[in-house]
Amino acid sequence: MxxxxxxxxxxxxxxxxxxxxxxxxxxxxxxxxxxxxxxxxxxxxxxxxxxxxxxxxxxxxxxxxxxxxxxxxxxxxxxxxxxxxxxxxxxxxxxxxxxxxxxxxxxxxxxxxxxNRLDEAIKLSVLLASKTKKPNDYLLTSDIYIKRQEFDLAVKYLESAYAKENNEKILDKMSIILYVNLGRKKEAIAHLETYSRMLGCSELICLRLIAFYSNDNNIDGLLATNLRLYEFDKSPKVAKRIIQIYTYKQDYIGLTKFLEKSNSNDEVLLQLYSSLKYYDKAYVLASKLYSKTLNMDYLGQSAIYEYESAQNKSSKVLLKSVITKLEKVVQVKNQTIYLNYLGYILIDHEIDVKKGMSYIDRVLILQPKSAFYLDSKAWGYYKLGKCEKADKLIKEVAQMEGGDDPEVKVHVKKINECLKNIKR
Incomplete structure (x- = not known):
């Protein structure tokens, strides 16, 4: 206890x-x-x-x-x-x-x-409180009852003190005794919730509710209270707790709304946009983050989301914008995701297949066993008309983890058609 x-x-x-x-x-x-x-x-x-x-x-x-x-x-x-x-x-x-x-x-x-002459102390304190009816004298009496472990009586005097003045410290003390010593958990929480609804959830009251809800594993209560706390305490610590709770609940829509409103963690929001396939929003946010930080990763992500959000992916204006950004990124960052994306766009849209293949080769040096990247290589062979090489490679891909990807299946079909045309 x-x-x-x-x-x-x-x-x-x-x-x-x-x-x-x-x-x-x-x-x-x-x-x-x-x-x-x-x-x-x-x-x-x-x-x-x-x-x-x-x-x-x-x-x-x-x-x-x-x-x-x-x-x-x-x-x-x-x-x-x-x-x-x-x-x-x-x-x-x-x-x-x-x-x-x-x-x-x-x-x-x-x-x-x-x-520790508690019998004498309580007798005199009760008399004092009965005569003055002042909050501090009620508190003094409650403290003696607490030391005597007479918690019901301690709560009685704390309630009297609280009735005189809605002091959050008195309420906090009373709620602890109710919750911890008397096991009247619902009552303790109800008192705190009533105060927070009527007078506002101060830091002391919110944190006490958070402690109780955490102990009870009440996830909804935890979330609601942390959101109230965040209204006046917009610290990264509170925001992080809210993000963790939403993630635990797998409420990604709710988390997205919180992050959009609070602007507390744009990096997490960007990841959410990507996971939820909100590519138009992801493109705008990644562009904003790049302008703010000049971080090349954000420029690369901006290019990817710009392409993914476009309705007409064959637009020359779009392709020029995306390729320009990705070429700028891969000059300073030798990361597979950007190299592959750039290479695949050059290959798939037949802008410069050989150049695209050179980017894929750089990727495969870093990850030679990736089905995802070997598929890009096979598709490059296909676009170059080297269907036998494409077929040999795509068959390997089909046996690997990720070989059942819908895009891989489309490539297998196209490559098989190419082989049939050659045999004719």
């Missing part, structure tokens, strides 16, 4: 009654001549973490001035110095003078908690 980080003393107590914010030494008249000097020494002691000395100095200030701000500050330093027994005795003594001082009670509750 996950252990909760409980009891944030400085946050709960000092945020509600911090004397660093409330010390009032701006009275019209000093209580005694050296008051400012004592204050400076006390503040310096705090600055160097000499809390015992600071407590003594603020006690002196209180005794000389009778200003309550100083005794509160002194007790705060007792807590920082872990002088808990001393603090309890001092509070008990001071309470005789003050019928019911809420600040003194808070300090005593914290000291009792630190000493």
């Amino acid at each position: 996950i252990k909760l980080c409980i009891f944030f003393i400085s946050v709960i107590v000092f945020s509600s009654c911090s004397l660093k914010e409330n010390v009032n030494v701006q009275a019209n008249e000093k209580a005694f001549v050296d008051e400012d000097t004592y204050i400076l020494f006390a503040l310096r002691a705090e600055e160097v973490h000499d809390n015992k000395s600071a407590a003594d100095l603020f006690t002196t200030l209180y005794e000389k001035s009778d200003k309550k701000e100083y005794i509160y500050r002194s007790l705060e330093n007792d807590l920082m110095a872990r002088e808990n027994e001393k603090l309890i005795q001092r509070v008990d003594s001071l309470q005789k003078e003050n019928t019911f001082d809420f600040r003194l009670m808070r300090y005593k509750v914290v000291a009792l908690f630190e000493l």
Whole structure:
């Protein structure tokens, strides 16, 4: 079971009654001549973490001035110095003078908690919360119940605190107890979802939902929450998670829409366009990426997608554009995909079959056993009228992996027809 980080003393107590914010030494008249000097020494002691000395100095200030701000500050330093027994005795003594001082009670509750005197701490804390009805006092009480592992009661007081102020940190703490300690997972998630729908999915709430949905293997919940998080946190980390989830779900249409809207990963979007055969969009995106980066791979892809997206693949304007781009690419990149594509276009459209064959030969040096590239070579022989050579090679291709490709079958048929014509 996950252990909760409980009891944030400085946050709960000092945020509600911090004397660093409330010390009032701006009275019209000093209580005694050296008051400012004592204050400076006390503040310096705090600055160097000499809390015992600071407590003594603020006690002196209180005794000389009778200003309550100083005794509160002194007790705060007792807590920082872990002088808990001393603090309890001092509070008990001071309470005789003050019928019911809420600040003194808070300090005593914290000291009792630190000493693990939980029965006394909870009794006093419940009384305090019932009288003040302040969120911080509800939180203080809930922390004690958490340490006592009375989680139902802890949630009760957290709910009271949350009802007073829709604080996401309170909700987060409550959801952890519900989910982890009480096993009320649906309730925990429902609270977080309600908050996120009504007040917006802050980073804290979204990340807590993501943690819960991840633990539950709720993929749809994970996706929806990450998409909400991305609305205000457009970091690559969040975008990457969304891409991974869409990919896991094999929802490539949804992923495409996300990438188009977010512009978070054009490289992945380009791959998607290619896989989904959105060649017109792929051509536009690859051209944009080339203009932006001058990366030759994008120029090569732009040429391929320009050709694949064209309705009239025999257009002279098209072929000139594609060939020009690919020739520019293969001058600097000796990659099989671009060499083969260029060679095949030159062969298939009978623009320059021999030159096309020379590009295919360069490919086969790199991958001599590729059925895909040997098919291009066989087709080159066919276009040169060397049908016997074409037939011998295409028969090898037909026996290889990829030999049943529809384009290979078309080539086999054409080459066989060529052989029959020769025999006649």
